[in-house]
Amino acid sequence: MSTLTKSGARHQYALVVDTTRCIGCEACSVACRVENEVPDGHWRSRIAPPTSGGSKAPLKWSCMHCADAPCVQVCPTKATYRRTDGIVVIVADKCVGCKYCIVACPYGARYFDDKKGIPDKCDLCAGMLDAGLKPACVQTCVGRALAVADLADPHDKDAARIRSGEARPLHPELGTKPSVYYVVGE
Amino acid sequence: MVWGWQIAWYLFLGGLGAGATVTSLLASRAGPRVGTIERAGATLAGPAVALGTALLVFDLGMGRREPWRLVYLYLNWGSPMTWGTWILTLFIPVALLHALSITGPLPPRWERPVAPVRRAAVRARGTLKVMAGVLAVSTAIYTGVLLSAPPSFPLLGSWLLPVLFLLSALSTGMSAAVVSGYVLARHEKAEFDLCSWSRIHIGLVVMELVVLFAWLTVGAASQAGGDSVQLLVSGSLAPVFWVVVVFGGLIAPVIAHIATATNGNSQVALAGEAGVLAGGLALRYLVLLAAVPVIIGPAL
Numbered sequence: 001m002s003t004l005t006k007s008g009a010r011h012q013y014a015l016v017v018d019t020t021r022c023i024g025c026e027a028c029s030v031a032c033r034v035e036n037e038v039p040d041g042h043w044r045s046r047i048a049p050p051t052s053g054g055s056k057a058p059l060k061w062s063c064m065h066c067a068d069a070p071c072v073q074v075c076p077t078k079a080t081y082r083r084t085d086g087i088v089v090i091v092a093d094k095c096v097g098c099k100y101c102i103v104a105c106p107y108g109a110r111y112f113d114d115k116k117g118i119p120d121k122c123d124l125c126a127g128m129l130d131a132g133l134k135p136a137c138v139q140t141c142v143g144r145a146l147a148v149a150d151l152a153d154p155h156d157k158d159a160a161r162i163r164s165g166e167a168r169p170l171h172p173e174l175g176t177k178p179s180v181y182y183v184v185g186e
Numbered sequence: 187m188v189w190g191w192q193i194a195w196y197l198f199l200g201g202l203g204a205g206a207t208v209t210s211l212l213a214s215r216a217g218p219r220v221g222t223i224e225r226a227g228a229t230l231a232g233p234a235v236a237l238g239t240a241l242l243v244f245d246l247g248m249g250r251r252e253p254w255r256l257v258y259l260y261l262n263w264g265s266p267m268t269w270g271t272w273i274l275t276l277f278i279p280v281a282l283l284h285a286l287s288i289t290g291p292l293p294p295r296w297e298r299p300v301a302p303v304r305r306a307a308v309r310a311r312g313t314l315k316v317m318a319g320v321l322a323v324s325t326a327i328y329t330g331v332l333l334s335a336p337p338s339f340p341l342l343g344s345w346l347l348p349v350l351f352l353l354s355a356l357s358t359g360m361s362a363a364v365v366s367g368y369v370l371a372r373h374e375k376a377e378f379d380l381c382s383w384s385r386i387h388i389g390l391v392v393m394e395l396v397v398l399f400a401w402l403t404v405g406a407a408s409q410a411g412g413d414s415v416q417l418l419v420s421g422s423l424a425p426v427f428w429v430v431v432v433f434g435g436l437i438a439p440v441i442a443h444i445a446t447a448t449n450g451n452s453q454v455a456l457a458g459e460a461g462v463l464a465g466g467l468a469l470r471y472l473v474l475l476a477a478v479p480v481i482i483g484p485a486l
Binding site for chain 1: 187256
């Protein structure tokens with residue numbers, strides 16, 4: 001479980017993706033795949049191609065760790081829940097594999113792992129964070145475009161980018177309060 | 187959509203069982219004599235919903251491999267699937283008991299172990315009818331709520347979907363009960379009044395037709411919802427939508443029931459009932475196949 005910050009407050013994690021530093025090399029996707037043994041044909045983290053109507057930059061796309069996560073709301077077994085530090089995780093032992101969370105996620109961030117018999121997704125490498133390490137994607141990013149921010153830490157520079165509005169969430173209009181924030185150029 | 191044919195059949199069979207129960211209860215209001223439709227509808231309901239639920243379990247991942255995990259499904263009162271788990275858990279035995287309470291004895295070999303349960307069911311017949319009615323309507327609405335609750339698919343996320351599924355459930359259940367009741371009546375050489383059922387069924391199907399197009403109109407308001415509607419009305423799913431759902435499942439049955447209500451030709455009405463069943467199943471399939479997600483690309 002989550003540990004405490006130096007000031008004693010709970011961690012409140014968020015991921016900051018600086019698209020102005022992203023070169024779309026997919027190193028984060030590969031590192032994630034290796035670290036989490038993601039099966040072929042699925043992804044926990046990927047680079048979404050730029051679209052004509054939206055962003056002109058490639059976007060790292062993964063679970064948005066929503067504060068009001070539809071997957072958490074619909075999960076009948078409470079196998080999916082949001083930790084106090086903001087990371088949305090799946091307790092494999094409680095999951096029946098009904099796939100309702102996959103249906104419910106508007107970001108399409110979940111996949112069904114046939115071998116495990118349960119849905120899976122990015123958990124921000126929670127085990128590594130708990131051990132004081134950074135997630136695999138953040139460690140690997142060659143352009144230093146990725147950072148884990150701690151909103152509970154008033155001195156965290158990446159959290160300041162979120163507070164100032166420089167980093168913004170994807171599709172906030174859906175009302176799920178995502179915890180992945182993007183910095184976009186002019 | 188990650189849900190496939192098992193879920194489409196489950197949604198269809200759950201609705202059919204619910205509708206067959208309601209039909210049986212409506213038939214019971216005709217008089218003290220227990221008619222063939224009343225018995226057929228009640229008898230169909232439990233097995234239909236149980237079969238649908240079995241398909242649902244078969245579609246699970248770890249829940250199928252380690253069935254004791256299914257107990258966790260009762261936990262999250264905020265999840266529509268937990269509501270459904272409770273509803274199905276109660277509805278299947280209540281539907282079976284309701285059937286026992288109004289049907290005659292089985293062959294002696296089968297009746298012996300059932301007899302004490304049947305006696306208790308007959309004593310509680312009134313309570314069972316009320317419970318079966320409430321749980322049947324809950325099941326029919328729930329199948330639509332399951333799909334409409336998440337925000338991910340705009341076409342599905344409308345309150346009109348549960349209404350559409352309720353009407354379709356009543357209609358398909360009525361068709362199944364009427365066809366089975368007709369076969370039973372012929373077997374028992376009993377009288378069978380199809381005309382009055384045709385009049386009720388016309389009303390149901392016309393309402394379903396109106397709600398279907400209202401649902402599509404409301405769903406088309408968003409980008410992804412519009413893409414879903416386009417898939418159904420003019421895209422790759424259009425042939426099945428227009429031929430099986432709209433014509434075979436709604437328009438042709440109305441024509442068939444009008445013909446029966448006016449000239450009493452039961453064969454035509456029975457063909458219409460087959461169309462309703464095929465249309466109801468196709469509707470469930472198409473709703474899953476036409477689900478276009480709300481986010482189809484990044485936008486900042």
